[in-house]
Amino acid sequence: xxxxDLKSRRVLRGTEDTERFGLELAGELKxxxxxxxxxxxxxxxxxxxxSIAKGLGVRENVTSPTFTIVxxxxxxxxxxxxxxxxxxxxxxxxFEAGLEEYFSRGGVSVIEWAERVPGLIPDDARVIVxxxxxxxxxxxxxxxx
Numbered sequence: 001x002x003x004x005d006l007k008s009r010r011v012l013r014g015t016e017d018t019e020r021f022g023l024e025l026a027g028e029l030k031x032x033x034x035x036x037x038x039x040x041x042x043x044x045x046x047x048x049x050x051s052i053a054k055g056l057g058v059r060e061n062v063t064s065p066t067f068t069i070v071x072x073x074x075x076x077x078x079x080x081x082x083x084x085x086x087x088x089x090x091x092x093x094x095f096e097a098g099l100e101e102y103f104s105r106g107g108v109s110v111i112e113w114a115e116r117v118p119g120l121i122p123d124d125a126r127v128i129v130x131x132x133x134x135x136x137x138x139x140x141x142x143x144x145x
Contacts, residue, residue: 002036002118004127006142014137018044019051021141025126026055031078031106036114036121039130044139045112046084048130052110053080064112069097079107085116094120 012018025035035052037045046064053062056076065071065084073080081102088094094117102109103122114121121127127144 002038002115002121002127004144006127006129006144008145009140009142011133012044012139012141013135015044015047018047018139018141019054022048022051023055026052029056029078029108031108032103033108034103034122034125035108035110036125036127037110037112037130038115038127040132043130043132045130048128049082049110049112052108053082056080056108070099070102079105081105081107081109083109083111085111085113088113088116091117091119 012021037048039045050062053073053076056078058073058076058080060073060075062073062082063071065082066086069083069085069088071082073082083099085094099117099120111121114127129142131140133140
């Protein structure tokens with residue numbers, strides 16, 4: 001499990017709230033930032049990643065890189081490196097795939113399923129936990145920042 005202190009929490013109602021949060025967050029991001037997303041299947045990690053990309057000005061169609069592990073998008077104000085570690089079996093496998101090398105490439109790294117590689121996530125990463133809310137379209141978003 002990732003070692004983090006959750007400092008803020010909010011209820012997101014519908015994908016519009018998730019998208020709005022991602023757009024706001026993107027406005028604050030700078031080169032080298034790492035966003036570590038955790039949560040169950042369908043909790044909204046990919047929706048959030050797509051909205052961060054949109055907020056960075058990425059023009060390409062952003063999809064979940066489940067089978068390729070990472071997708072690189074260079075058309076925004078900062079490069080975006082979007083990881084999906086669902087199929088990663090170990091930290092060693094992620095390390096061999098070059099995960100950590102992306103952190104110093106001058107872009108923003110958004111990592112879905114970051115809890116699968118806790119030892120590779122930088123201490124200063126922005127950790128976001130997405131959980132199901134009480135209602136079907138609700139999500140609880142907790143952040144380390």
